[in-house]
Amino acid sequence: MIKRPFFALTRPKLGYDIPEPDPKEPKLIPVPSNLILLLHDLIDSAGEPLIKTGDKVEKGEKLYLYKDSEEYTVSPVAGTIKVIDTYSDDFGNTSTYLVINTDPGLTAGTDALRYELKDTITSADEYLRTLPGAPPLKTLADPGMKINTIVITCGDTDLLSTTHQYIALRFMDEIKEGIQVLKRITPVSRFCITIPENLTIKADITTAEVFRTSTIYPSNLPQMILKDHLNIVLPAGKKPEDMGICFMTAEAVVSLARAYKTKTVCHEKVLTVIGKQGTPYRVTATIGTPLRRIFNAFSIQANEQDRIVIGGPMKGFATYTIHHPVQPDMDTVIVQDKTNIAELSGNPCVNCGKCIHVCPAQIPINILVRYLEAGLYEDAADRYDLLSCIECGLCAYVCTARIPIYQYIRLGKHELLKLRADA
Ligand code: SF4
Numbered sequence: 182m183i184k185r186p187f188f189a190l191t192r193p194k195l196g197y198d199i200p201e202p203d204p205k206e207p208k209l210i211p212v213p214s215n216l217i218l219l220l221h222d223l224i225d226s227a228g229e230p231l232i233k234t235g236d237k238v239e240k241g242e243k244l245y246l247y248k249d250s251e252e253y254t255v256s257p258v259a260g261t262i263k264v265i266d267t268y269s270d271d272f273g274n275t276s277t278y279l280v281i282n283t284d285p286g287l288t289a290g291t292d293a294l295r296y297e298l299k300d301t302i303t304s305a306d307e308y309l310r311t312l313p314g315a316p317p318l319k320t321l322a323d324p325g326m327k328i329n330t331i332v333i334t335c336g337d338t339d340l341l342s343t344t345h346q347y348i349a350l351r352f353m354d355e356i357k358e359g360i361q362v363l364k365r366i367t368p369v370s371r372f373c374i375t376i377p378e379n380l381t382i383k384a385d386i387t388t389a390e391v392f393r394t395s396t397i398y399p400s401n402l403p404q405m406i407l408k409d410h411l412n413i414v415l416p417a418g419k420k421p422e423d424m425g426i427c428f429m430t431a432e433a434v435v436s437l438a439r440a441y442k443t444k445t446v447c448h449e450k451v452l453t454v455i456g457k458q459g460t461p462y463r464v465t466a467t468i469g470t471p472l473r474r475i476f477n478a479f480s481i482q483a484n485e486q487d488r489i490v491i492g493g494p495m496k497g498f499a500t501y502t503i504h505h506p507v508q509p510d511m512d513t514v515i516v517q518d519k520t521n522i523a524e525l526s527g528n529p530c531v532n533c534g535k536c537i538h539v540c541p542a543q544i545p546i547n548i549l550v551r552y553l554e555a556g557l558y559e560d561a562a563d564r565y566d567l568l569s570c571i572e573c574g575l576c577a578y579v580c581t582a583r584i585p586i587y588q589y590i591r592l593g594k595h596e597l598l599k600l601r602a603d604a
């Protein structure tokens with residue numbers, strides 16, 4: 182059984198994008214009349230629901246489906262629940278979505294609910310999971326995880342995005358406040374912060390170890406940060422949390438600082454939006470805003486057969502609807518015109534070896550891909566290192582035969598998890 186730790190021999194020179202030195206305020210998208218909230222819980226026809234269509238909700242109100250539900254969402258607006266229905270993601274995983282019809286009169290102003298936030302991680306987890314940046318409070322509050330290091334990332338993980346670099350440039354003082362909050366509410370002893378080496382941050386940072394990350398993709402992926410700066414090689418199939426290390430975005434830390442200062446939650450998410458001509462726009466939108474509202478603000482026409490990608494060009498996934506809502510962890514949205522979408526092929530691998538050459542995990546992708554195409558996921562993991570893949574997408578980017586390798590890998594890992602859970 183191969184369990185290959187990754188260590189880079191070569192990397193292609195794909196550079197991360199950097200924001201302008203003195204970035205302007207993002208364009209503010211007005212709160213729409215209907216917001217769509219995703220809730221990681223399932224509708225149970227036998228359960229006694231806590232919420233139903235027609236219910237009034239307050240701005241900042243926590244919403245659970247059932248009394249014993251562990252997952253919640255928070256309404257960014259005052260209004261009325263219009264729809265509660267089942268949502269399916271691109272792998273067929275189901276959860277629930279709520280449509281909230283906004284009451285503009287009640288939503289405007291500073292009428293959000295205030296929370297009894299205490300200086301404990303359980304209290305933060307009780308209210309703040311859905312903040313912009315999606316702070317990993319559930320992980321930090323889990324006593325089984327034994328987190329001893331928090332790494333705050335000011336670099337964007339995918340190409341074209343400048344969301345977190347913008348936050349680092351504009352709000353470093355609040356990032357430092359957020360680090361102090363984390364020091365108060367968690368027992369974590371080590372704090373690190375990554376800053377891209379070409380980003381000029383004027384503030385002194387003394388509250389965390391500073392790692393300057395390379396400008397070359399995929400240096401900002403957690404596995405690469407672990408290896409390059411903490412000298413830790415993540416074993417195949419493990420997550421950073423399994424090693425006691427928790428990653429948190431700059432935006433999540435800023436949101437946490439604001440929540441502790443105001444005792445309420447903010448719902449304004451910063452996003453990088455890339456239009457069809459490749460023009461980048463920076464946007465602030467309320468969590469739950471349908472993407473079409475953002476496209477309208479920039480006159481971006483998303484037509485049939487165009488592609489909307491959530492995330493960057495290397496790791497993003499396509500959504501099939503312009504109604505897809507802004508999510509707490511959504512940093513980038515790309516709209517591709519149908520004429521600019523690189524066609525994937527059904528061609529077989531030609532053994533050119535380009536994918537192996539770029540792979541930071543040195544996986545024999547030319548063979549792995551054959552097992553994935555055949556649905557032999559256990560063999561793909563045991564014999565060809567599927568679980569060592571760090572999901573950088575470089576193999577698909579360079580593939581001569583235009584095989585959708587990255588999609589095969591994501592699907593393969595997903596199916597393998599299901600198989601192992603069933604077993
Ligand atoms: S996505 Fe492809 S190139 Fe990147 S680590 Fe996985 S197999 Fe290697």
Ligand code: SF4
Nearest residue numbers: 530531533534536580
């Ligand atoms: S890059 Fe594509 S065609 Fe070339 S070896 Fe890898 S999978 Fe095969």
